[in-house]
Amino acid sequence: MISAEDLARLLETREDIRVLDVRWALLGPSGRDEYAAGHLPGAVYVDLETELARPGAPEDGRHPLPAIDDLQAAARRWGIHDDDTVVVYDDLSLMSAARAWWLLRHAGHRNVLLLDGALAAWRKAGLPLVTGEQPDPPIGTAHLSYGSLGTIDADTAAAIAHTGILLDARAAARYRGETEPVDPRAGHIPGAVSAPTTDTLADDGRFLPADQLRAQFESLGVRPMRPIGVYCGSGVTAAHEIAALTIAGFVPYLYPGSWSQWSNLPDRPVETGDSARGGFGGFTGASVGL
Known part of the structure; x- marks a missing residue:
């Protein structure tokens, strides 16, 4: 994580900072359009649908990971060099x-x-925005x-739901x-536990403190020695929960295909209703689990 104030200082003093909107x-x-109406100085707009995912058949899910050559080409278009610090918002x-954040880290950018x-934090700090296309x-x-x-893939997700913990x-x-x-x-995937990623946020939209996140995940059954899988609708907000788990000190695995893949595979069973262990309370902002 980086604060708005610290990022503003870095943008003034260093040339190796790349900002992605x-x-x-x-x-x-x-x-x-929102980017053009106001974005951070020097920020490059990134299109999630076309640059952070690739087209795929329904059984691949709605947002399959992009081919690595395509992601590398996109990262170079964004102006990224190997030693750059990348900030995303x-x-x-x-x-x-x-x-x-997750995709670039998975692809080896340190x-x-x-x-x-x-x-919202940048605006609250009274820091400047730039309008128009850059x-x-x-x-x-x-x-x-x-x-x-x-x-993890669908088979491993199904296994982790019973041998470890699979968070929805x-x-x-x-x-x-x-x-x-x-x-x-x-x-949901049978055996998965409900853990809405919006619950990892405080009322101001920031992540809860690490110790509080850890306690909440532990209340769901997350343990360091158990495999931890995470999925959402199509592998987007699951990356947000991966960030929260990482802040809390855990090492989770992402199921990129997520529910959009699982629900398109007719041989995969589906459960409904509550799990034995429910989600935790916190941020009340709306999200359907992208």
């Missing part, structure tokens, strides 16, 4: 920015930070390769199967 909304338009308490409090930055030279973080980061209503706005079946 990852505004996006499920079932909403591109965030480019959005206007949704980092729910979409965490996808870029210095990737989340803007604590997202765009000139393309000079092409970077980043070298990326997947494998730095752990991922979507809203509780989607977990219970009461509503399903985008995917073909409602419910």
